[in-house]
Structure formats: C-alpha cells, structure tokens
Amino acid sequence: MKKHIQILVLFFTTSLCITNAQTKFDTDYGNNNAVGKYVLLNGAKIYYEEYGKGEPLLLIHGCGGNIKTMENQIDFFKKKYRVIIADNRGQGKSELKTDSLTYPQITKDWEALVNHLKLDSISILGWSDGGIVGLEMGINNKTKIKKIVAMGANLRPDATAVNSWAPDQVKQERAIAKEMKAKGDNSRNWSLDLQLFGLLLDQPNINSLDLKKITASVLIMVGDRDIIKNEHAVEIFNNLPKGQLCIMPGTDHGVPQNNPVLFNAIVNRFLTEPFNYAKQ
Template sequence: MKNSIKLLGIFIFTLVCSITNAQIKMNIEFDTPYGENETVGNYITIDGAKIYYEEYGKGEPLLLIHGNNGSIKSMGNQIDYFKTKYRVIIADNRGHGKSELKTDSLTYVQITRDWEAIVNHLKLDSINIIGWSDGGIIGLKMGISGKSKIKKTVAMGANLRPDSTAVNSWAVNYALKSKKMIELKIQEHDTTQNWNSRKQRLGLLGDQPNIPIRDLSKIKAKVLIMAGDEDIIRTKHSLEIYENIPKAQLCIMPGETHFTPASNPELFNEIANKFLSEPFKRPDSNFTKWKK
C-alpha cells in the first residue's frame, strides 16, 4: 500500500512540480515566487469558492491555464517568457494550489466558468490562451462556450474524451487503479492526505472531459493544437481535434512528451510565441489549384 501511495504522488497524468523521471527533467526553479507572490496575488470569489490568481507584465491579455494537480508555479517557465510580451494572467484552478474547492463534483464545466468569471472580473475585451493538459481542455471549452472573445488559443496535450480512443491505454489503466486505491483510503478514514480532493481531481482525468467532436466547429478563435510525439494523448486524437476546428494548426513536437512546457520550455515557448505573434495562416498544398 505504501508503494501505491508513492506512485499516486507522481501520478503520470499530473503536472505536479515534484515529478521526477529518468528521461524527463523539468525546470521548476524560478527567481520569482510564482504562486506565492503576495505583491501581485489576488482572490476572486466564484460560485462560493475563493480563486487565487496572479498577474505579470503589460499589454495584450494572455491567460495561462495549468494542468491537473498543478498550480501557478507549474507554468513558471511560460510566465518568465511571456510576461515581457503580454499581460499574463494565471490562476490556481479550483481545488488546486491556493484556490478553494467548494464542490463535491469538480468538473471542467465549473473550471471553465471560473475562468470566464475571471475574464469578466478583469474586464478583458479580448484574450489569448495557452493551456497545458487540463488547461488545454479549458481553453477549448472556453472557445466552444463563446462567452469570452478569444483571439488565439494554444492547447497543449488536450483531449476530448477520457477513454483509450483519446488517451494511451496505459494511462487509462493507471487512472482506474489509482481510483480504486483512493476509494479504499476514504473507506479506511485515512487522514494522511485529503483523499476527497484527490478523488475529485482524479475524476477530471478518469471520467472527463466528454466534449462532442461536433462542438469544435463552434470555436471562432485561431487554435494551435500541440502535443509531443510521445504524449499521454494519442497522436491520432490530437490530429482529430485539429481536423475539426475551423481555423487551426497542428504541431506534434519530435522527441517530446506531455511535459514539454517544463522539460523543454525553450522549444515550447518559441512555437507558442510564433503562433501568437504572427498572422494566422493555413496554406494549402494542393498545387492543382494554383494558377498557371
């Protein structure tokens, strides 16, 4: 059982800063105390929960949305890079970091609503988004919702379904195994961790999202779908998402994983910045349509 708990602590889906892997080394040390920066930190109460967020830089608003079990610090590499180019806004998602949970059923719908409330609270006329993992899902859902004016979205390692048609089967199986272990700890009334909170975060991964493919056609923003070629998300699913968004580009990074925003931030940030800063193009290779 002790080994199971240890494995849960480095659960492969998560973006926990303490992840260690012989093949993946993440940069998680920063000069600025991201996530604990009292000089720029604020709270907003949304649907009964206090949601913590921080702001950096000036200019066009850019939302950074972290992944499951992560926090503001998880995207410190992106804050460092983009805060000199944009007004960066990043929050601890509901039930993560310093943000309260205040629900017995955490959903992507609720987290999307939280982010839309932040946009309204800050009176942002239009935004750009970089979302990683769960954050990519939220970025897509905000585009589908249409309640915020979104110019461009970068969705890294996002999925529409929680099953093995979208996510590699080894990850699905691990989620099921972890779910059983957490249920056992709750039944045992174990108090070594907040197992209910873990259960809800795991529920996001194991049971959600459930986004109909047809809903992607509602997205008006320009979208860059990104993934590593050895991602948790199946490559064919990233392709499926790309092919069903009206204005989209696709980037499968060679030799990269689900954790590239922290393990190779130079590459990830350069690609994301190019997409955000340059005019959107989706050229056609069909030379038979070219004028002669």
C-alpha cells in the first residue's frame, strides 16, 4: 500500500509527497480559514483562496494535487499579483459531483470562477493538468487572457506526447484501484482515484490546430526529464501564434516544487516583460 501511495503522488502531483512535507511558510496555504471560501460552480462546491493585490493571476494545480501543492508559487507571486487558486473539482476540499471527470469540466469550473469574481482580464500559471486547463481556457476564449504559462502540459495521452514509463505505471495503479474497489476496500476513495487515472490515461484530446485560436501570449515549460516528451513541448510551441518555449535542464515534472527558485524566476520574467520574439 505504501508503494501505491508513492506512485500516486508521483503522477498526480510531483516527485515529492506534499502530505508529509513540513510547511516552510507562515501561511497554511490550502487550509487558511481567514481567506478560504466555497462557491457553487456548475453543480459542485469549489474551494478557493485569494492572496495579494494587483492584476489577477490564476494558479491551477495538477492531477490529484491541491492548493498547497503550489504554495511556493502562491508565496512568491502574491507579492506581485492578486493570486487566485482553487482546489480543482474532486480534489482537495472541492466536491466531485460527477462520475466522469474531464478536463473540459474543470475548465468550465475555472471559467465560472472567473465570472463569479468578475475578473475582466487574467493571466494563468498552470502546472501539469493546470497547464492543460490553461490552454483550454485560451482556446475557448471566454475570458480575456493576457498570458498563459503551461508547465508540463500535453495535448493527448499517447506515446507521441508522454514518456511510456509514466502511463505504464499508472495502468498498474489503475488495475490495483479496480481490484481494491471490487473488494469493497475503504482505505482510499478508489472511485475518485479511477477518475483521476482516467484523466491521466485517456485525456486530454486537444487538436494541435486549435492552439492557433489562442490570442494570449503563452510560455510552454517542461523539464528535460519530464513526463512530457521534449518533442511534444516543441509541437505545442510550434502551433502557438504567440508562444515561447523553455526546456529546463536537469529538471523533471516536479520542478515547481523541487526547484521553485528556478521555476518562479522564469515564470516571473515571462509575466513581467512585454512579449516579443527573440531579438535578432
């Protein structure tokens, strides 16, 4: 069972176990009663927190994560922006309220939260699933988006986009989850795990040509030892009208958490400076 939990953490969030980590911040991000709120969006109660002042910056976490997963980004960017971060549907403190979780559903929840908060214009920093959601929000164009940072995002779940070792291990974990659910085991919410596995193994399904609909400036980021293949990151970049690409050396899918100084500096530069193509 311990091995099972470790693999879940690896693919759902990062290579670090956030549940066992000691917080290094004075604020208990993700459990801050002073600022935490619930709002009913598309039939589910979604939990979110806000920090800082200035232009709105949405932080969107990865599969199986929660607000606390991105505490390094909250603490850094709240000094510069109005940071808004939520527990995605079925994760953290937010309700699931579906038996078929999809990226379009999570995207609709975020679009509804933007409308609820009456945000005229936003930027987005998304990690893993959050990067996928950020790209989908850009494609949908239902709100004005200035800039999108998509870290470790993919357009499809197949071998052209994802390194094979990742889905192979997740498939093993899905088999375990099905077996445990069939046995009536109550040690975990296996039904939720199976839906999250479905996100990883069967989704997303974004046509690369749809990326051309994104009017915002976009920074595509991956680690050079990421779950996402480097060549897939290049494919995404090549289809963006206003794209930049950053493949970080010596890093993996967990870089926002295991090397936040590097990650935040790159993101901050992109968000702060006017978008332009490489100077000749």
